[in-house]
Amino acid sequence: MIHAHQLARTFWVDRTPVEAVRGIDLDVAPGEVVAFLGPNGAGKSTTLRMLTTLLAPTGGTAEVAGRDIGADPVAVRRRIGHVGQGNGSFDGLRVHEELYTQARFYGISRRSARARSAELLDQLQLGEQANRDVARLSGGQRRRLDIAMGLVHRPQLLFLDEPSAGLDPQSRSNLWEHIARMRAEDDTTIFLTTHYLDEADSVAERVIVIDDGRIIADGPQDQLKAKVSGDLVTVELVEPADASAAAGIAARLPTAHAVSADGDVVGFRVAEGDTATPAVVRALDAAGIRLRSTRVQRPTLDDVFLSLTGRSLRDSEN
Template sequence: MIHARGLTRTFKVNKERVEAVRGIDLEVEAGRLVAFLGPNGAGKSTTLRMLTTLLPPTSGTATVAGRDIVADPAGVRARIGYVGQKNGAGENFRVRDELVTQGRCYGMTRAEARRRAEEVLDLLELRPLALRRPGTLSGGQRRRLDIALGLVHRPDLLFLDEPSTGLDPHSRADIWQHILRLRAEYGTTVLLTTHYLEEADSMAERVVIIDHGRVIADGTTERLKSDLAGDRITVTVHDAQDAARAAAVAERFAAPGEVSAEGTAVRLRVPRADAALPEYLRALEAAGVKAAAAETARPTLDDVFLALTGRTLRESDGAPAAA
């Protein structure tokens, strides 16, 4: 559905050349839900704007839904839906009329546009709001309307740029319910950006992490967490002397630099804690060290980014946004 090679985009800011995207290679298969993650200014939105033909690339090539983004931008736009960070509906027309107008813009007859408007009203549970004006809707309702506008023409591929940002937890969960439902019913391919790492972790089949305009990781969340971050084991012993001995034993189970001891707590990072912990506890017992407590923790996508860059995504989000 997406095939990109060497996409770059440069801007001039105060007469200086800024490389927002520095050679993106990206493959997205049909029917997948892919999360595109990175800190502010990493190049996420710039990449989406290029893939959706809103911004021409400086160099590189890409085909989206079978059409070249430079040679056939109209063909790309006819086959994709795009929901940006800002609301897409106007303020002066009713919800149903907005949807009909969107269908007409895609070349549907008035009857076809009306039929499709009724379908997406039901799909996104907007029918009770059909006669309301967008300006009277809540944030979650407006985002559902934005997604409905992006689906009117039945696109094969839907781009969602921060679809749940600024919403309360209930509205965010509601938006995700509808995203998953449309995938189940239509098999729509979805590429989204989000700052909510727990959403990407639990919902996306694949995660692509971008930093400084380059892809630095790409895979399932489980593989990225296992390969790049690893599980954490924390064992508490009775005194500092035992902690030193427990740390020495831990070196057999963890990679160099992945063991630390502080007070009576020993921490180590391993590929699979469920397999390593029983063996580690047996090794401690054989060494004459009695564990008072033990716990394990799965890594997060923030841990993956920390392992790759030395900083967390949340720390990086405080930086000024350039893309």
């Protein structure tokens, strides 16, 4: 569905070249849900703009939905849906008018446009707002309208650029439920960017990480997380004075590393946290060290980014 080879984009700022994207290779199969992650300035927005034909590359090639983005951008746009970061709807129309107009822009007949609009309004729970002015919609309702506009022509491939930015947690959850249901019904390929790593964790089957204009990781989430050096085990002690002794005991566990002590909390990484925790609890109990709680935390996508770049994705965004 997406095939890019050495795709690149250089900008010129005060006669100085700025390489935003540095020759990336990318392949996305039909039906995949791919999360494209990276900090601000990493090149993900520039890549997305090139793949959606909104920005011409300065190097390399790409085919999107079977069409060349440079030689046949109109055919690409006919086959893709694109939901950008800003609202794509027009305040001066009613909800059903906006969706119907979008369908007509794609050459859909009047009868089919009305039927498709009604179908999407129902699927995205916007039926009660059909006659309401777009300007009067809430943030979550307007975002669902943006999704409907991106899907009105049944695209093979849907690009979602920060689709849930600015939404409250419930609206975010509802939005992804709608997208997942429609994707299951139509087998739509989804390529998304998001700053919410929990979304990428729960929605995407595959994660691509870009930094400094280069792809630095690409694969299923579990595969990427396996590269992070172990689960994080934290032990909260009753007496902070026992922290040093507890850290010493933890350090003697097989595969334990990155041992730290901070107040009444001792943390360490180990290959299998669930297996190591009972062993450390028994050892601490034998040493007379009382525990308040223990916790095992699996590697997250932010841990993946930290291990790859030496910095947290969240810190980079901030």
